[in-house]
Amino acid sequence: MSEKPTNLYEKQYKYGENLKNLGFDYHQEDMLLKKSMMPRMFLNSNVKGFLSYVNNVMVNNIDAVKILKNFINFTVKKNDMNTK
Numbered sequence: 001m002s003e004k005p006t007n008l009y010e011k012q013y014k015y016g017e018n019l020k021n022l023g024f025d026y027h028q029e030d031m032l033l034k035k036s037m038m039p040r041m042f043l044n045s046n047v048k049g050f051l052s053y054v055n056n057v058m059v060n061n062i063d064a065v066k067i068l069k070n071f072i073n074f075t076v077k078k079n080d081m082n083t084k
Helices: 008-014 031-036 045-072
Strands: none
Touching: 031 045
């Protein structure tokens, strides 16, 4: 997920970086809704398809908020996805 450093300054800046507490990986298939809804909802194939669509919408919304938080913070590069 992290972008590769393109010049020597960025390589020096990224050297020894040990990022911890990066959060929950919700990009897995239907992980966000499976953690928050009861498993019986996923037994019906029609409902499972709809919930998969809703899960993708929720994940896109969360990613959009992360990008906005980076856009407002002037101390972080705008495309840096390692920050919360």
